[in-house]
Amino acid sequence: MRIPIRIIGIATAFFWIILIVFSVSAAYSVKDLQFDFGEPQIGVTLDNKILFSLPITIINKGYYNIGFFNVTTEVSDKEGFTITQGTTFIPIIKKGEGITTTHNATIDVNDLLQSNQNYLFNNTELKILEVVSMRIAEVIPVQASTNLSIAWGAPLYNFTLGEIEYTVSNQTHLRAIIPISFENHAFFDLTGSIQICMYNSTNMLVDEGQTIIEARQNSPYRGYIELYVLTAEMTETGCFEVYFLTPFFSYGPLVIPYG
């Protein structure tokens, strides 16, 4: 019985040594891992979605390969509604190698407006959950996560239609000038058009018109739309229906009463 016991002892000691040496060297080699997260950049994709890109450089100078390297970005609103999710996956980073990649996440403003239309008109905050996970030595799963928040600037902040100026155009028609103003707080330049439909108090379409808008980021916009309306159809009160058409989003009608 002594020999089997001795063999068990030797085998146990052998596996303990392997386990301890592996664990300690794997833990030690973590210090030789270099992560470099570059400056995050915001741009626009070809299909007019907002693109967040984060350059990541990983240099593995440790003793083991890094497996299943994964970066996930989840952007959600204050209520926790997920707006977008981006994932970057690198199956293996071999020891002694360095990898540079770009982690991308895109936001479709139209999707954003589906959860809350106030994103067009009010500045707010978006929550970002950043998760980085990997397998050290391809067997020990490690995950780091952090919560961030970024300011969302409304592209049509403080959108207002000013006081309508009426001038007589001819015997039957009036010329109505509707001033438009807003501030583009978004991180993209806003170009597109605004269409306004004017309805009188009986909900009858009096006239419609549109104008081209061009507002650089963080700058105010002031413009106007001219309408020619039949004097007979004009009432003191009514409403405007405003439609926005830009490469980033289409929105409307926004109903604004007048009078």
Place this chain on the structure above:
Amino acid sequence: MVDANKDFKKRLQKITFKALKATLKGVFFYAIYFVLSMFLAPISEIVPGFQRMVETFVMVYIFLIIVGELTSGTIFQHFLNAAKALFVILYLILSFKGGIMGITFQNINLIVDLRLFLIIAMLLSLLGFAKSILQAINFLNEKTEYSHI
């Protein structure tokens, strides 16, 4: 009188040898810990309490090694070896919190999944425990055979 003196000398020699062996084992184990702790220093800087956790484990383990060595040649040695194996299992479960360790460091939540390590360590400890039980059975068996002869 001479026999008693010889017997006393023999016992003293035996105890001294055991104490020396226990001391050497303890010192050897501590030396291993000392070398490994240098490699584990980066983790100790990140994980608060990790150093203390390892130190407590090493202290108790060295104590059990020394006591086990001093009681060698008796049934208590095998009991202590079994206790050592059980201590490793329980300490690993308690200190590693089931294998998933989480810490928060400057708004960053770090989660390390050590379940695989824990399972292997526990299996090896169970093997050590089984070995101690077998040794105890063998010890009693040999003692019985010896007393019959």
